[in-house]
Each structure stands twice: as C-alpha cells, then as structure tokens.
Amino acid sequence: MKGADMLNLExxxxxxxxxxxRLTSQLYAPLLKELDITxxxxxxxxxxxxxxxxxxxxxxxxxxxxxGTLTPLLKRIEEKGLVHRTRSKADERIVSIGVTAEGTQLKxxxxxxxxxxxxxxxxxxxxxxxxxxxxxxxxxKMVGTxxxxx
Amino acid sequence: MKGADMLNLExxxxxxxxxxxRLTSQLYAPLLKELDITxxxxxxxxxxxxxxxxxxxxxxxxxxxxxGTLTPLLKRIEEKGLVHRTRSKADERIVSIGVTAEGTQLKxxxxxxxxxxxxxxxxxxxxxxxxxxxxxxxxxKMVGTxxxxx
DNA sequence: TAAATTTATATTGTACACAATATAATTGTA
DNA sequence: TACAATTATATTGTGTACAATATAAATTTA
Numbered sequence: 116m117k118g119a120d121m122l123n124l125e126x127x128x129x130x131x132x133x134x135x136x137r138l139t140s141q142l143y144a145p146l147l148k149e150l151d152i153t154x155x156x157x158x159x160x161x162x163x164x165x166x167x168x169x170x171x172x173x174x175x176x177x178x179x180x181x182x183g184t185l186t187p188l189l190k191r192i193e194e195k196g197l198v199h200r201t202r203s204k205a206d207e208r209i210v211s212i213g214v215t216a217e218g219t220q221l222k223x224x225x226x227x228x229x230x231x232x233x234x235x236x237x238x239x240x241x242x243x244x245x246x247x248x249x250x251x252x253x254x255x256k257m258v259g260t261x262x263x264x265x
Numbered sequence: 266m267k268g269a270d271m272l273n274l275e276x277x278x279x280x281x282x283x284x285x286x287r288l289t290s291q292l293y294a295p296l297l298k299e300l301d302i303t304x305x306x307x308x309x310x311x312x313x314x315x316x317x318x319x320x321x322x323x324x325x326x327x328x329x330x331x332x333g334t335l336t337p338l339l340k341r342i343e344e345k346g347l348v349h350r351t352r353s354k355a356d357e358r359i360v361s362i363g364v365t366a367e368g369t370q371l372k373x374x375x376x377x378x379x380x381x382x383x384x385x386x387x388x389x390x391x392x393x394x395x396x397x398x399x400x401x402x403x404x405x406k407m408v409g410t411x412x413x414x415x
Numbered sequence: 416t417a418a419a420t421t422t423a424t425a426t427t428g429t430a431c432a433c434a435a436t437a438t439a440a441t442t443g444t445a
Numbered sequence: 446t447a448c449a450a451t452t453a454t455a456t457t458g459t460g461t462a463c464a465a466t467a468t469a470a471a472t473t474t475a
Contacts, residue, residue: 121379122372123315124327128397129289129382130308131404134329136286137432138411139279144433155461158280165273171424177274179284182424184462191460208423208470222272229271232279239410242403247278250403253396254281260389261288287462294463305431321454332454334432341430358440358453 142235146228150221155180156192157225160214163198164222168213170203179262197221292385296378300371305330306342307375310364313348314372318363320353329412347371 116126124130140154147157155178162169162177171185178185189212192198197218203209214222236242266276274280290304297307305328312319312327319327321335328335339362342348347368353359364372386392 118376122311124311128401131408132286132289134408136282138415139282141415161272161274186425235414239414241406241410246403251278253400256391258281258284260391264385264389265288265291336455
C-alpha cells in the first residue's frame with residue numbers, strides 16, 4: 116500500500132471501530148429508551164449490578180471514563196433515583212455509588228436487552244457465530260493493548 | 266450463559282467496541298493535535314482528500330454522521346481555513362464542501378499518521394497481522410450490517 | 416508536626432453525537 | 446400552475462467525552 120492510500124477511508128482500522136461503536140449505540144437506543152437511560156448510563160448500571168457498590172474511580176477504571184464524564188452522568192442517574200452517591204466516612208475524597216431499590220428493579224427490565232440485540236444483529240445474517248467469537252477475542256485483546264498504550 | 270450473566274460487562278460485545286473506539290481516538294489525539302484538528306474533523310478531511318468535493322449528505326453517508334453533527338463541524342474547519350462551503354447554484358439546498366489550498370497542504374502532514382498509529386499499536390505486541398486482517402474483515406461486515414439495521 | 420506531594424472527585428470549556436424540529440428549495444401531482 | 450410532499454441542510458436541546466484546571470482530603474517528607 117502506498118503512503119497516500121493509507122489515508123483512504125476503507126483502509127482505516129479506527130474508522131470502522133468508531134462507526135460500529137456509534138451504530139451499535141443507535142441499535143441500543145430504542146431499547147434503552149424504554150428504561151429512560153442512555154447507553155453510557157446503562158454501562159454504569161451494568162458495573163453496579165454486577166459488582167455492587169463501587170467508587171467513582173473503580174467505575175472509571177472499568178469503563179475507561181474520567182470524572183469529567185462520570186460526575187455529571189452519575190448526578191443525572193442519581194436525580195432519576197437509580198443510584199445513590201455517598202461520600203466515604205473513612206476517606207472523604209471517595210464517593211461510593213450504589214443502585215437504589217429502583218435501580219435494582221430496572222435490572223429486571225434490562226434482562227431482555229442482550230438477547231434482543233443479538234437477535235437484531237443476527238437478522239443482518241452475514242456473520243457466523245465462530246466469526247463473532249474470534250472477533251470478540253481479538254477485540255478484547257485490542258482494548259487491553261490500547262488501555263495500556265494511552 | 267444465564268440471562269443475568271449476559272448483563273456482565275465482560276460478556277458484552279458493544280462495550281469493547283465503544284472502549285476501543287474511544288481509546289483509539291485518544292491514541293490519535295497527540296498526532297492530530299500537531300495538525301490542530303480533532304478525530305471527526307480528520308475523518309471528514311480523509312473523505313475530501315480521497316474523493317474531492319463532496320456534498321454534506323455525501324459526507325454524511327460515508328461517515329454515518331447527520332447534519333446536526335456535520336454542519337457545526339464543517340463550519341469550524343471552514344473557520345480554520347481548511348475547507349470551503351459553497352451552496353450549489355443549480356440546487357440551492359445543496360452545500361458542496363471542498364478542501365482549500367491550506368487543506369491540501371495539511372494532507373502532507375497527515376501522511377505519517379497511519380504508520381505512527383500502526384507502530385504504537387504493534388508495540389502492544391499481542392496481536393498478529395493475520396489476526397488484525399481477519400478482525401478488520403469481520404468489522405467491515407459488521408458495520409455494513411449495522412448501517413442497514415439502524 | 417508543618418509543608419509538600421499525592422490522590423479522588425469536581426468544575427470549566429470545547430467539541431462532538433443525535434433526536435427532534437425548522438427552514439427553504441425542489442419535485443411531484445391534481 | 447397552485448399546492449402538497451419530499452429533500453438538503455440548519456437549528457435547538459440534551460448528554461456525553463475529554464483536556465485542563467480546581468479543590469479538598471489524605472499521605473509523605475523534611
């Protein structure tokens with residue numbers, strides 16, 4: 116490949132990642148609208164449902180989001196009554212986040228989301244299961260590499 | 266996999282796409298800072314460098330971005346002197362975008378970016394070339410599927 | 416222990432994303 | 446040819462992202 120060809124859109128690796136990420140968010144949007152949450156808010160709830168109470172920086176490490184993104188997002192879902200934010204007594208710098216009863220209830224409504232996603236994904240029809248499994252394996256390695264690099 | 270396990274972060278396909286997309290943007294950031302442009306602005310310039318003058322909706326189709334994102338972005342890079350925006354005489358609804366002389370010059374500075382990205386990517390060291398090639402092939406198919414689905 | 420450093424979160428400012436709506440030009444149609 | 450429908454772009458409003466900076470608490474060090 117010549118130098119200039121490397122600037123062609125179809126030869127980029129990062130552009131399809133960017134496109135796929137935004138397009139999947141749009142695929143989630145109507146399902147998440149039923150729960151009245153956004154995709155990043157859903158990710159935060161996934162962490163809390165799975166791990167229980169987490170500090171802001173624990174959430175930050177798992178989602179690769181900084182406090183500049185998380186603080187206002189967490190305030191918004193606190194406002195909605197889905198989580199509580201509590202400053203630690205032992206160390207007042209730390210803010211612990213946990214789901215409320217309402218936040219726990221929302222998990223029941225979220226249970227059907229992964230399956231619906233997979234279904235509407237399969238409808239496209241041109242991806243085999245093996246292909247997707249290999250893809251996810253590489254993708255996970257790539258995220259690990261990137262997280263160490265940036 | 267049980268229903269609840271499907272809500273675990275490590276079982277998500279969309280989360281690593283989202284993470285990889287943002288982390289690669291962050292990997293680009295210092296290189297693009299030298300050109301004084303952002304990653305989405307870089308993508309628009311890639312299209313214009315490759316295809317020449319394009320209407321807003323032609324750019325929109327290739328990048329999967331709507332006018333709500335493109336119009337202000339295009340105004341900003343017009344402000345920087347990198348592109349011109351011209352309303353078509355034949356059909357006044359259409360706005361044609363093209364790079365200026367300064368925008369063309371910027372391509373020379375951009376030529377080294379893909380190679381630098383690949384290098385800093387390889388430094389991570391845990392991905393083979395074959396793996397990345399297969400990955401990109403699946404990713405491109407996936408983007409096609411998603412673009413049709415949303 | 417007082418001062419310097421580090422750590423955890425918050426704030427500010429800029430630039431996307433995107434849904435929803437608006438506007439204006441063009442095309443299709445009765 | 447009026448007039449309804451469509452098309453292309455722009456605007457508005459909300460919610461991320463993220464760099465840079467601020468703040469305050471905890472820890473380290475002189």
